[in-house]
Amino acid sequence: MSTTLLPTNEPTREPESRSLLPETRPLPGxxxxxxxxxxxxxxxxxxxxxxxxxxxxxxxxxxxxxxxxxxxxxxxxxxxxxxxxxxxxxxxxxxxxxxxxxxxxxxxxxxxxxxxHLTPYFLTHSQRGIGPRDEGGGIYHGIIGTFEQVGIAALIAVPIGLLVAVYLVEYGRGALARAVTFFVDVMTGVPSIVAGLFVYTAILLGFGTTPKGVWGGLALSILMLPVVVRSTEEMLKLVPNDLREASLALGVPKWKTIVSIVMPTAIGGIVTGVMLSVARVIGETAPLVLTVGATDSINFNAFDGPQASLPLIIYDQAFRSSPYAQDRAWATALTLILLVLILNLVARGIARWKAPKAR
Incomplete structure (x- = not known):
């Protein structure tokens, strides 16, 4: 007598698989x-x-x-x-x-x-007629000199640095590009005193001229240039190649692609790099000692006569024994820090304003 096995609806049980990883529990907070x-x-x-x-x-x-x-x-x-x-x-x-x-x-x-010591009087008066042991005086002449000298340095270094970075990223190939990259790397490690000494021997001694604010700006531009080149180069490399290829595929010339597509896309990083270069040189003292001279008076003309700057004021006042001079040195240092902070905030605002926005 044969028996027929009827199918059942019960699921087939498979052997339980054990995890090979050890049991762990998180560390209590x-x-x-x-x-x-x-x-x-x-x-x-x-x-x-x-x-x-x-x-x-x-x-x-x-x-x-x-x-x-x-x-x-x-x-x-x-x-x-x-x-x-x-x-x-x-x-x-x-x-x-x-x-x-x-x-x-x-x-x-x-x-x-x-x-x-950081008062409105301190920011709006110079040291003219104030002796090293006298109370009072201000740094207005140094603020004017710092802005003009750094402005001259930026006018020289930023355009050249941007053009060099564009060349290295967009056009540079072969031995010339390698040579430019090598010299930019060398300039990055140049001590500030060497830049000042170069301007002093090449300009002041070479042409027999006197210390002026413009020569300090020229020395600072040597220090700014490699920072601008390197930061801009890295920002341009971050721009996707798809944007370049799409623009070129539409028949847009390469120079216009760089100006209209690549540069606006990287403008935030470029502005940040420029401000880093400004922060790099705004506190330099050694190049200015050799090229700018020293004065306690206000000089609005960077192309005529010695001109003060905030780093030179700190250097001069910090080594005096008078407590008033020490206070002026600390207040000048705080002013310099605040100027760098304000410039960075302005740069961030400009970068956010000019950055490409999704539509």
Whole structure:
């Protein structure tokens, strides 16, 4: 007697597959903070045992202890890959703190020492008739000189730098492009005193002329030029080639493609690079000592006679023993920092205004 096996509707059960990855759970949010406190406590105990306890050293010692504790806890709960990631994160944040702390220290000190002396009178008067040990005086003559000298440098360096960058990205091929790139790299590392010495020997001694603001602008343009070239070159390389090809496919000449498509697309980065070059030279002192001269009077004409500048005022006042001179030096330094900040904000606004917008 044969029996027939009827089909059933029950699904066939397959053997359960086990994950090859180890079971992990995320590190609780409170644990890194607890480990940070534990690292500080261990570093304090260690320094007490060594008899050399001080706050900066305790902070330095606690960082590797904290990284080790976080790595061990993460490896226990999350696995070795996540533990390595957390350790590298601690190292990155530590390096960032080490880089930003000196900047914050300089900025805070400058504000504390210079803010009280930064008054409208200080910004609208010169040092004419003010002795080194006298109270009063201002930096108006230095503000005028700095703006004119940096403006002359920008008028020289920015057009040349933009044209060189366009050549290297859009046209440069062969030995000439390699030579231009090599000399731009060399100029990037030229010390500022060398630029001032070059202008001093080639212009002042070579033509027998006297120190003027324009020669300081010429020396600063030598320092600005490689920064403008490099920053503009990198920004132009970021422009997609599809934009160039689409424009050329429509029959637009290459020069017009560069002017109408490539440059407007990269204008934000170009303006930022120009402002970086301005920030690079606005605080230079060595080239100006050799080429501009020194004066306590206001001189609006950069092509006639010595002209003051903010870096020269800082250099002159900082080495005087008078407390009034020290106050003027700190206030001038704070003014220079504020000028760089304002120029960068203006550049950001221009870059955002001129940047291409989606329609």
């Amino acid at each position: 409170w644990m890194p903070w607890a480990l940070a406190v534990a690292a500080v406590g261990l570093s304090v105990l260690l320094l007490l045992a060594l008899g050399s306890l001080n706050l900066p050293l305790a902070v330095v010692v606690s960082v590797p202890i904290f990284a080790a504790l976080v790595g061990l806890a993460s490896a226990r709960l999350e696995g070795t890959r996540r533990a390595k990631d957390r350790i590298v994160t601690v190292v990155v944040y530590t390096c960032f703190a080490l880089a930003i702390l000196p900047l914050l220290s300089v900025l805070i000190t400058t504000i504390q020492r210079g803010a009280s």
